[in-house]
Amino acid sequence: MNDTSAPIGVFDSGLGGLTVLKEIITLMPAEHTVYFGDTGRTPYGSKSPETIIKYALQIARFLQSQHIKMLVIACNTASARAYKAVCDLMKIPVVEVITPGAQAAVQGTINRKIGVIGTRATIESDVYVNAIRHFAGPDMQIIQQACPLFVSLAEEGWWHHAVTRSIADVYLQALKQAQVDTLVLGCTHYPLLKDVIAQSAGSDVTLVDAAHRVSERVLDVLKTHRLMNQSDVQGHHVFYTSDSIEYFQKLGSLFMDRTIDTVERIDIEQY
Amino acid sequence: MNDTSAPIGVFDSGLGGLTVLKEIITLMPAEHTVYFGDTGRTPYGSKSPETIIKYALQIARFLQSQHIKMLVIACNTASARAYKAVCDLMKIPVVEVITPGAQAAVQGTINRKIGVIGTRATIESDVYVNAIRHFAGPDMQIIQQACPLFVSLAEEGWWHHAVTRSIADVYLQALKQAQVDTLVLGCTHYPLLKDVIAQSAGSDVTLVDAAHRVSERVLDVLKTHRLMNQSDVQGHHVFYTSDSIEYFQKLGSLFMDRTIDTVERIDIEQY
Numbered sequence: 298m299n300d301t302s303a304p305i306g307v308f309d310s311g312l313g314g315l316t317v318l319k320e321i322i323t324l325m326p327a328e329h330t331v332y333f334g335d336t337g338r339t340p341y342g343s344k345s346p347e348t349i350i351k352y353a354l355q356i357a358r359f360l361q362s363q364h365i366k367m368l369v370i371a372c373n374t375a376s377a378r379a380y381k382a383v384c385d386l387m388k389i390p391v392v393e394v395i396t397p398g399a400q401a402a403v404q405g406t407i408n409r410k411i412g413v414i415g416t417r418a419t420i421e422s423d424v425y426v427n428a429i430r431h432f433a434g435p436d437m438q439i440i441q442q443a444c445p446l447f448v449s450l451a452e453e454g455w456w457h458h459a460v461t462r463s464i465a466d467v468y469l470q471a472l473k474q475a476q477v478d479t480l481v482l483g484c485t486h487y488p489l490l491k492d493v494i495a496q497s498a499g500s501d502v503t504l505v506d507a508a509h510r511v512s513e514r515v516l517d518v519l520k521t522h523r524l525m526n527q528s529d530v531q532g533h534h535v536f537y538t539s540d541s542i543e544y545f546q547k548l549g550s551l552f553m554d555r556t557i558d559t560v561e562r563i564d565i566e567q568y
Numbered sequence: 569m570n571d572t573s574a575p576i577g578v579f580d581s582g583l584g585g586l587t588v589l590k591e592i593i594t595l596m597p598a599e600h601t602v603y604f605g606d607t608g609r610t611p612y613g614s615k616s617p618e619t620i621i622k623y624a625l626q627i628a629r630f631l632q633s634q635h636i637k638m639l640v641i642a643c644n645t646a647s648a649r650a651y652k653a654v655c656d657l658m659k660i661p662v663v664e665v666i667t668p669g670a671q672a673a674v675q676g677t678i679n680r681k682i683g684v685i686g687t688r689a690t691i692e693s694d695v696y697v698n699a700i701r702h703f704a705g706p707d708m709q710i711i712q713q714a715c716p717l718f719v720s721l722a723e724e725g726w727w728h729h730a731v732t733r734s735i736a737d738v739y740l741q742a743l744k745q746a747q748v749d750t751l752v753l754g755c756t757h758y759p760l761l762k763d764v765i766a767q768s769a770g771s772d773v774t775l776v777d778a779a780h781r782v783s784e785r786v787l788d789v790l791k792t793h794r795l796m797n798q799s800d801v802q803g804h805h806v807f808y809t810s811d812s813i814e815y816f817q818k819l820g821s822l823f824m825d826r827t828i829d830t831v832e833r834i835d836i837e838q839y
Contacts, residue, residue: 337619338609343723345812348608449720452614460738463731541616566837 301526304329304535305515306365308356311339311452312545313485314371315552317394320512321369322534325519329532331363334549335565337539340448341374342416342484349418353379357386358568359537366524369515370394373415373484377422390518397514398481398507399428403437405503406479410438412472412502414494415483417443425483440475444468444484451486452548461490465497473499481505489552536560572797575600575806576786577636579627582610583816584722584756585642586823588665591783592640593805596790600803602634605820606836608810611719612645613687613755620689624650628657629839630808637795640786641665644686644755648693661789668785669752669778670699674708676774677750681709683743683773685765686754688714696754711746715739715755722757723819732761736768744770752776760823807831 307318311334318332333356335341341349353375360368368391370376370383376393384391402411413425420443429439446464455461472480480502482488488506495504519525526532538545542560549557578589582605589603604627606612612620624646631639639662641647641654647664655662673682684696691714700710717735726732743751751773753759759777766775790796797803809816813831820828 337615343815344608345815348811445724446717446720449717453716455717460731460734463734467731540619544614544616 300364300366301524302329302528303364303366304331304532305367305369306331306333306360306363307369307371308333308360308375309335309372309485310341310374311336312549312552313448313451315549316485316488317369317371317508317511319553320508321515322532324512324516325526326531327526327528329526329534331360331365331535331537333360333537333565334545335539336541336545337565340416341372342418342448343445344418346378346418349375349378350382353383354386355565355568357383359563359565361387362568365389367392367515367518369511371485371511374418377419377424390522390524392511392514392518394485394507394511395424395428395483397510398483398505399425400432401505401507401510402479402481403429403432405505406437408476408478409433409436410440410475410477410479412475412477412480413439413441413483414444414447414468414472414480414487416448417445419483425481438475440472440477442468442472447490448484448486451489456489457492461493462497465490465493469494469497477502479503479505482507537563539563539565571635571637572795573600573799574635574637575602575803576638576640577602577604577631577634578640578642579604579606579631579646580643580756581605581612581645582607582723583820583823584719586820587756587759588640588642588779588782590824591779592786593803595783595787596797597802598797598799600797600805602631602636602806602808604631604808604836605816606810607812607816608836611687612643613689613719614716615689617649617689620646620649621653624654625657626836626839628654630834630836632658633839636660638663638786638789640782642756642782645689648690648695661793661795663782663785663789665756665778665782666695666699666754668781669754669776670696671703672776672778672781673750673752674700674703676776677708679747679749680704680707681711681746681748681750683746683748683751684710684712684754685715685718685739685743685751685758687719688716690754696752709746711743711748713739713743718761719755719757722760727760728763732764733768736761736764740765740768748773750774750776753778808834810834810836
């Protein structure tokens with residue numbers, strides 16, 4: 298398949314992946330996109346590898362039925378657990394969100410001490426440790442911390458709440474003691490809590506939000522495969538969810554920082 | 569069907585319903601039970617009514633296939649959203665967890681000011697307000713508060729954490745200002761946070777944990793329908809989950825305060 302006018306498929310366990318979609322649209326305004334958010338089964342972060350793989354394959358099959366030219370797994374947990382399984386299924390390029398963040402962290406650190414925060418599933422998978430070692434060799438210090446409450450806090454809208462700061466202080470304590478100078482936000486929800494995480498981490502620590510890096514990777518892959526949409530017209534953007542349309546529109550518009558008009562609900566368990 | 573030796577079916581969106589199962593086993597040790605925890609799709613509290621009904625019906629069909637004599641919806645969110653749909657499906661008695669808690673609150677309050685806390689779905693459904701009004705008439709004051717982060721905190725194991733106390737203080741502020749003397753824990757996860765909630769609510773407030781009341785209701789219904797197991801032998805207890813067996817065993821044993829040996833994983837989406 299080599300249809301340059303086909304859409305890019307993007308999915309996440311919920312709304313967090315919209316922070317990645319936003320960067321893709323900004324960088325490649327002519328591209329059409331199809332987004333699926335699995336709000337009916339969110340969050341993935343505390344679920345088992347087998348369940349995450351099963352859900353990711355259902356979504357990949359659904360997006361395949363939408364004739365996408367490329368797939369972006371805009372969810373760190375699904376990237377960590379299901380990237381290989383999804384690649385085995387798909388005949389089109391698949392981009393995950395781990396590698397761009399790991400690469401940015403390696404380029405950014407000066408004292409060679411990198412912190413990584415994410416869901417329990419992402420941290421337990423060691424996927425960031427392996428990706429960082431790939432770019433940096435074994436002398437790089439990597440300190441990981443699972444932050445299971447951050448997704449709930451992001452979805453509760455407590456983005457600047459004092460309680461969020463207290464929780465961040467608990468989670469980031471070991472990373473601060475280890476004096477990391479670079480902190481990877483290893484979950485697409487975390488950019489929403491960026492202000493609080495930055496305050497808690499302190500001004501010596503640079504946060505790595507991989508969303509923009511992922512969009513650059515998408516552009517590279519499109520170019521390599523000669524799949525870029527050369528149109529001068531702005532692309533259109535379609536959204537699907539496995540739960541409430543109203544919830545997706547309301548919170549999704551906040552995540553995207555633009556109004557989401559057309560959302561359709563689908564029965565993902567059928568795929 | 570009138571097989572007294574058949575098991576009682578119990579389900580929850582995850583592990584919270586085990587606090588109800590524990591009371592049922594204590595009160596009726598001869599009864600066999602089958603428990604299903606939907607950990608693969610938990611939590612239900614922020615999902616839409618349609619999604620919660622769909623999930624509850626799948627679980628009811630699965631438990632029906634296990635030849636249960638009675639069904640307990642040990643989840644406030646599913647009780648609030650899906651009780652009627654489940655009753656329409658089943659030919660056996662169905663018990664939900666709202667009514668026993670509402671009744672206990674009405675019996676317990678002296679100043680006729682009752683607080684109710686629960687998930688967003690439970691609170692938005694107004695199911696507790698309606699149930700309390702049914703027993704108490706329109707002069708009873710009822711103040712509700714959704715506490716979406718409590719389920720995550722319970723599952724994170726932060727049952728006595730200072731942060732949990734801070735969050736409880738935020739959530740309970742309006743209830744304290746309204747001077748409720750009785751507070752319904754309208755979610756089967758909340759008993760795990762009981763100490764912190766009690767401290768935050770203050771010593772003038774009585775907490776209503778409906779789990780024991782629900783078990784009394786189950787006993788009543790079994791008696792009425794002549795479905796009691798008259799055996800002298802202890803019942804056996806079977807557990808099913810839609811996600812990791814290890815997670816269910818580990819955390820479930822804490823919830824039940826006894827070791828859970830045999831858990832089986834099933835594909836609930838097939839039902």
